[in-house]
Amino acid sequence: MALESTLNKEMIINVGPQHPSTHGVLRLVMTLEGEIIKDTKPVIGYLHRGLEKLAESRNYFQYLPMVDRVDYLSSFFCSAAFCYAVESIAGLKVPKRAEYIRLITMEFNRITSHLMWLTAFLLDLGATTPMFYAFREREDIVKLFEELTGQRMMYNFYTFGGVKKDLPEGWMTKAVDLCKSMPKMFDEYEAIITKNPIFMERTKGVGVLTQKMAADYAITGANIRGSGIDFDLRKTNPYSVYDEIDFKTHLAENGDSYDRYMVRIAEMRESVKIIEQALKQIPGGTPERLKVKSVNCGCKKEDCEFCGFDVQLVGKKLNAAVFKPPVGEVISMIEAPRGVITCYVVSDGTNKPYRVKWRTPSFSSVQLLPELIKGKNYSDLMPIFGSLDVVLPEVDR
Amino acid sequence: MHDIYIEIFNKLGIPTVLAEITWPVIPFIFVAILLILVVIFLVLMERKVLAWLTVRKGPNRVGPFGFFQTIADAIKLLCKEDIMSKDTNKILFTLAPMIVFAPIMIIYGLMPFTEKFVAINLAAGLFLVFALSSITTVGIVLAGWASNNKYSLLGGMRSAAQAISYEIPLVIAVLSIAVLAGTLNLSDIVIAQAGGFSDGAFFSWNVFSWNIIPAFIGFVVFFICSIAEVNRIPFDLPEAESELVSGYNTEYSGMKFALFFLAEYAAMFIMSVLIVTLFLGGYLSPFSDYLSVTLFQNIIHNQNILYIFMHIEQGFWLIAKTYFVIFIIIWIRATLPRLRADQLMSFAWKFLLPLSLVNLTIVAVFKYFSTLMNG
Numbered sequence: 001m002a003l004e005s006t007l008n009k010e011m012i013i014n015v016g017p018q019h020p021s022t023h024g025v026l027r028l029v030m031t032l033e034g035e036i037i038k039d040t041k042p043v044i045g046y047l048h049r050g051l052e053k054l055a056e057s058r059n060y061f062q063y064l065p066m067v068d069r070v071d072y073l074s075s076f077f078c079s080a081a082f083c084y085a086v087e088s089i090a091g092l093k094v095p096k097r098a099e100y101i102r103l104i105t106m107e108f109n110r111i112t113s114h115l116m117w118l119t120a121f122l123l124d125l126g127a128t129t130p131m132f133y134a135f136r137e138r139e140d141i142v143k144l145f146e147e148l149t150g151q152r153m154m155y156n157f158y159t160f161g162g163v164k165k166d167l168p169e170g171w172m173t174k175a176v177d178l179c180k181s182m183p184k185m186f187d188e189y190e191a192i193i194t195k196n197p198i199f200m201e202r203t204k205g206v207g208v209l210t211q212k213m214a215a216d217y218a219i220t221g222a223n224i225r226g227s228g229i230d231f232d233l234r235k236t237n238p239y240s241v242y243d244e245i246d247f248k249t250h251l252a253e254n255g256d257s258y259d260r261y262m263v264r265i266a267e268m269r270e271s272v273k274i275i276e277q278a279l280k281q282i283p284g285g286t287p288e289r290l291k292v293k294s295v296n297c298g299c300k301k302e303d304c305e306f307c308g309f310d311v312q313l314v315g316k317k318l319n320a321a322v323f324k325p326p327v328g329e330v331i332s333m334i335e336a337p338r339g340v341i342t343c344y345v346v347s348d349g350t351n352k353p354y355r356v357k358w359r360t361p362s363f364s365s366v367q368l369l370p371e372l373i374k375g376k377n378y379s380d381l382m383p384i385f386g387s388l389d390v391v392l393p394e395v396d397r
Numbered sequence: 398m399h400d401i402y403i404e405i406f407n408k409l410g411i412p413t414v415l416a417e418i419t420w421p422v423i424p425f426i427f428v429a430i431l432l433i434l435v436v437i438f439l440v441l442m443e444r445k446v447l448a449w450l451t452v453r454k455g456p457n458r459v460g461p462f463g464f465f466q467t468i469a470d471a472i473k474l475l476c477k478e479d480i481m482s483k484d485t486n487k488i489l490f491t492l493a494p495m496i497v498f499a500p501i502m503i504i505y506g507l508m509p510f511t512e513k514f515v516a517i518n519l520a521a522g523l524f525l526v527f528a529l530s531s532i533t534t535v536g537i538v539l540a541g542w543a544s545n546n547k548y549s550l551l552g553g554m555r556s557a558a559q560a561i562s563y564e565i566p567l568v569i570a571v572l573s574i575a576v577l578a579g580t581l582n583l584s585d586i587v588i589a590q591a592g593g594f595s596d597g598a599f600f601s602w603n604v605f606s607w608n609i610i611p612a613f614i615g616f617v618v619f620f621i622c623s624i625a626e627v628n629r630i631p632f633d634l635p636e637a638e639s640e641l642v643s644g645y646n647t648e649y650s651g652m653k654f655a656l657f658f659l660a661e662y663a664a665m666f667i668m669s670v671l672i673v674t675l676f677l678g679g680y681l682s683p684f685s686d687y688l689s690v691t692l693f694q695n696i697i698h699n700q701n702i703l704y705i706f707m708h709i710e711q712g713f714w715l716i717a718k719t720y721f722v723i724f725i726i727i728w729i730r731a732t733l734p735r736l737r738a739d740q741l742m743s744f745a746w747k748f749l750l751p752l753s754l755v756n757l758t759i760v761a762v763f764k765y766f767s768t769l770m771n772g
Binding site for chain 2: 011013019020021035122123124125126127128129131132133136192196198199201202377378379380381382
């Protein structure tokens with residue numbers, strides 16, 4: 001009889017790398033006593049692609065499409081982090097219109113990423129319906145992205161000094177319409193999730209992340225805002241044009257899974273407001289209007305409202321092969337949906353980066369996981385791990 | 398059903414002896430075919446209703462409205478390789494799906510589908526139903542243990558823990574029905590729900606004497622517990638797919654998996670039939686008389702044909718009420734997430750059990766005064 005006796009004995013269980021709810025290829029080696037988790041060891045690296053090393057053998061423009069793969073659910077943010085880093089080494093100025101386009105796409109991307117998190121989180125808890133609802137809205141946004149960039153994921157849209165294309169005609173009207181309909185959709189999710197007694201039972205008081213723990217593990221993003229730490233790079237260190245936008249950061253008090261959920265829902269609503277403002281404030285207005293006006297104007301003056309620098313897409317046309325930023329190193333930080341994504345670029349004056357280093361928020365969250373779930377029921381793994389919003393390509397790079 | 402069966406044989410000119418010998422066999426084959434048809438329809442219905450609730454289309458490729466999708470799935474399952482991993486306990490591994498499936502099959506024979514369509518009409522039918530439905534838990538625990546898979550083991554153990562906690566409120570809720578009807582015979586329980594609460598055009602409708610009215614709390618408790626009994630969301634802990642991959646049936650494939658699948662849906666149907674039988678008047682029409690009889694009694698004077706009409710209508714009422722209950726179960730599945738194992742247990746022990754006792758008290762008082770009033 002080869003069956004192992006499990007009576008009065010700790011059981012070691014391998015959750016993943018292929019498991020329905022480890023969000024990709026995370027492997028957790030768990031020691032269970034009955035259903036109580038005694039110990040957890042995350043084993044990462046199943047999705048390691050060597051994105052940092054690959055940068056060293058490619059020039060800046062060749063590396064640009066790869067950056068999107070750091071986190072496939074929020075490609076724009078990774079792209080933006082790298083672009084801002086290179087721009088600040090090379091001293092490139094970005095036109096305001098390009099910054100606004102970046103901001104709009106980033107905030108839309110934040111919504112898609114949060115929606116994707118919502119589906120995965122609720123699916124882990126056993127609720128299937130919110131998944132279909134969330135995917136319905138995600139599809140609308142992804143269609144906008146497709147129209148703009150030609151891709152549904154991995155957009156490769158930002159470039160050094162701006163963005164690759166202007167908004168297509170009619171895009172802004174669609175975006176405005178979507179922004180109008182979106183809050184109703186969020187109401188729909190909240191109706192089925194927020195006050196759901198079983199959902200509250202599963203998530204309230206579960207996986208409490210204290211402020212000290214958050215600081216110790218360098219957790220960022222919605223996870224610490226759920227614990228009541230007011231840290232949002234968009235506010236504290238405004239990159240892009242966030243300083244021209246009026247928005248709030250949402251905090252919660254208890255730091256449990258439910259609070260992290262509430263913060264993310266509130267963030268999605270806030271993102272819609274940000275996009276609405278940005279669509280109004282964008283220099284040059286709609287692309288249709290801009291085209292007509294700039295042809296009529298044709299003055300090519302720096303401060304012209306319709307054909308000056310601020311309404312351009314790219315500050316400076318760069319030659320990919322000979323683009324050589326000066327010697328230097330820089331860190332750029334972006335408030336991505338999962339937390340602060342940091343890109344460290346060292347340039348040695350050649351057309352290839354000397355070193356690129358990514359510091360990603362999910363990596364910290366995975367480290368936090370063993371401490372959060374120690375002594376909890378095995379069923380609590382899902383509400384805790386799900387609420388941390390871990391995406392594996394971001395952990396492994 | 399026994400008498401009708403023999404009568405049919407007599408009319409066809411076949412000796413009674415032959416009828417007596419084949420008596421349990423042929424009706425049971427009939428019941429088995431009915432069961433498979435019900436499950437096939439049920440799976441399709443679940444997928445269609447879920448699709449409707451989640452803004453999708455559901456199966457729509459195989460046959461009209463995807464009608465043959467389940468049949469295609471069944472054929473696929475039958476053709477699949479029967480995998481048994483290396484260190485499984487082969488005997489128990491094979492036995493487990495049968496232990497899960499067989500009791501549910503027997504319960505089908507106990508159910509009063511119409512006045513005469515009861516394969517086995519037992520005096521202690523209600524008792525036997527719960528005795529049999531508890532056996533399925535043993536099968537699930539066996540499946541979990543014999544698979545030699547840690548997820549399966551956890552699923553099996555959860556199933557056992559779950560069964561202990563919800564079956565007590567379930568049985569106490571049923572006890573109130575036994576008090577109301579004064580019998581454990583399922584057919585008699587249905588008949589006891591006929592008549593309305595007084596004579597009169599409106600108040601003599603059967604609806605007013607359904608058990609759900611005095612035993613409403615019992616109905617709620619029974620409904621919740623029966624969802625747990627058939628392992629469905631929000632109580633599908635033994636096979637919680639996001640935690641335990643697929644729980645107790647992770648290692649099963651092919652026909653063995655199909656048996657689990659069949660048993661799950663058959664159990665869901667039978668539990669709904671039971672809810673209808675115990676609380677919603679079973680095959681009785683909600684009105685004071687059968688509609689078809691009232692409609693046709695002036696046109697058709699042949700009592701036999703009217704009798705057949707009545708039976709068809711009884712079947713219709715039972716199926717209609719059952720599918721209404723099933724619809725609610727599916728609706729619940731689309732709405733709620735899964736509970737945690739210990740939360741389910743504390744919910745069952747601390748909330749459902751006291752509630753079912755309260756219900757029993759209310760029903761007992763109700764019964765006492767109603768017998769007092771009726772003399």
